[in-house]
Amino acid sequence: MTRSITLTGYVHDEGGEPIVGALITPPLIWSSVHRGGVRDPALVYAGADGKFSIDGLSPFNAKLYVSAQAFAPAVVTPKHLDKPMLIVLGSGGSVRGTVVGRDKRPIAGAKVTVSRWRFGTQYGFYREAVADDLGHFLIRHVPQEGDVEIQASVPGLLGVTQQVTAREEPYQLQMVRYPKAHGTVLDDATGKPITSFRWSLSEPLEGSDEIRFADFIHTNVENPGGKFDVEARMARVYSRQQLFRVRVSADDYMTQDSPAFTPEQEAYFDIRLKRTTSLSGTVVTAEGTPVTSAQVTWVRPDRHAFVSVNGTIETRYADSPDSIVNVNASGHFQDLKVTSPLGNILAISADGFALQTSEQFGAAGKMVLKPWASLHGKYMLQDKPVVNQVIHLRAVKANEVIWADLLGQVGVDGTYNFPRVPVTEVTITSEYEGNRSTNLVELKPGHASTYDVFRNN
Numbered sequence: 001m002t003r004s005i006t007l008t009g010y011v012h013d014e015g016g017e018p019i020v021g022a023l024i025t026p027p028l029i030w031s032s033v034h035r036g037g038v039r040d041p042a043l044v045y046a047g048a049d050g051k052f053s054i055d056g057l058s059p060f061n062a063k064l065y066v067s068a069q070a071f072a073p074a075v076v077t078p079k080h081l082d083k084p085m086l087i088v089l090g091s092g093g094s095v096r097g098t099v100v101g102r103d104k105r106p107i108a109g110a111k112v113t114v115s116r117w118r119f120g121t122q123y124g125f126y127r128e129a130v131a132d133d134l135g136h137f138l139i140r141h142v143p144q145e146g147d148v149e150i151q152a153s154v155p156g157l158l159g160v161t162q163q164v165t166a167r168e169e170p171y172q173l174q175m176v177r178y179p180k181a182h183g184t185v186l187d188d189a190t191g192k193p194i195t196s197f198r199w200s201l202s203e204p205l206e207g208s209d210e211i212r213f214a215d216f217i218h219t220n221v222e223n224p225g226g227k228f229d230v231e232a233r234m235a236r237v238y239s240r241q242q243l244f245r246v247r248v249s250a251d252d253y254m255t256q257d258s259p260a261f262t263p264e265q266e267a268y269f270d271i272r273l274k275r276t277t278s279l280s281g282t283v284v285t286a287e288g289t290p291v292t293s294a295q296v297t298w299v300r301p302d303r304h305a306f307v308s309v310n311g312t313i314e315t316r317y318a319d320s321p322d323s324i325v326n327v328n329a330s331g332h333f334q335d336l337k338v339t340s341p342l343g344n345i346l347a348i349s350a351d352g353f354a355l356q357t358s359e360q361f362g363a364a365g366k367m368v369l370k371p372w373a374s375l376h377g378k379y380m381l382q383d384k385p386v387v388n389q390v391i392h393l394r395a396v397k398a399n400e401v402i403w404a405d406l407l408g409q410v411g412v413d414g415t416y417n418f419p420r421v422p423v424t425e426v427t428i429t430s431e432y433e434g435n436r437s438t439n440l441v442e443l444k445p446g447h448a449s450t451y452d453v454f455r456n457n
């Protein structure tokens with residue numbers, strides 16, 4: 001069992017003076033104290049001479065996040081675990097610019113926030129300022145390494161979120177209005193209003209026009225005319241032309257998305273829902289033998305089937321399939337709900353998987369399993385096996401239906417094994433004493449592949 005360690009040291013400014021009250025935490029701990037909140041007695045602060053002592057750290061990842069008022073934060077890694085550290089904080093850089101409205105005129109009094117410091121990974125960070133009468137703002141003590149996220153806000157408007165760096169040139173922050181939409185939900189066959197339904201609004205993605213929903217965040221509606229109104233109060237939007245859609249679902253109906261619209265539009269549309277259908281069929285091996293233990297699922301275009309190490313479908317993810325049935329002793333399944341106009345049928349067992357479109361399945365009503373790919377190998381540090389570590393296998397290509405996010409334990413002989421892997425390229429991530437390495441591995445369909453992980457440090 002690995003024991004935790006204690007780090008000691010001093011926090012000084014660039015002139016060699018101690019920084020009293022500097023906050024020292026592991027990098028992944030985020031507290032309201034970082035935002036100027038009330039001092040938390042459970043956290044570690046530098047004393048009157050800048051001295052600190054922090055315990056409970058892992059010897060394999062002993063980084064520290066150090067912050068203080070009027071200084072830029074720093075992430076530091078000790079060179080020697082058994083010697084006091086000297087951490088020097090500088091004043092950092094600044095971010096300045098102008099907040100403008102939809103008409104490009106300056107907006108006075110806008111609140112401007114800088115957060116989410118990205119430097120290799122993402123760290124907690126927060127600074128704020130208020131725009132003056134000319135819409136100008138200045139935020140000091142921003143890290144000069146990496147970039148940060150900036151956004152302005154005023155009542156009734158939302159600022160376009162940008163990634164910025166500490167620099168001399170000013171930025172212009174554009175305001176947009178919150179997306180608005182008005183819709184009517186109708187039965188596609190009869191044209192009559194559907195009076196009970198749910199809607200959710202897509203989430204903006206940074207640097208992408210892809211539409212993503214968090215279906216567990218939705219609004220229930222009871223309306224005799226099938227009417228609903230959307231005025232989104234989301235936290236972020238990344239472009240004036242950011243695309244949004246409304247997703248509507250109702251019991252015994254297929255899910256349907258609205259046409260796309262931007263924050264600059266006030267959208268009006270009808271959403272026509274089709275009744276759900278159901279599928280029945282049989283799952284067999286390549287030899288035609290019925291599979292007596294398998295899951296069958298309908299996977300909508302916006303969902304993915306995460307496979308577990310045991311060859312079952314994980315249901316704990318927000319984008320897991322919403323319709324799953326099991327086969328019986330004859331390999332037969334029935335009443336698989338088709339919950340969207342487009343999608344794929346997937347059968348999964350410990351022995352393999354079968355993936356078909358609805359058209360392919362409709363022609364045969366039978367799903368024939370293909371064998372999983374597998375991946376095994378050794379985890380070596382120079383010429384010695386690394387033991388009691390975890391290997392992370394990840395296969396999450398956007399255009400794939402089956403995903404994997406698996407953890408494998410390295411054995412006492414340094415070997416690891418993933419017996420069931422989707423047929424795709426995967427990434428293998430290993431870690432040793434805080435140093436992480438990620439490698440791309442190409443797998444052959446239905447084959448056992450070998451990949452040995454070698455580390456020099």
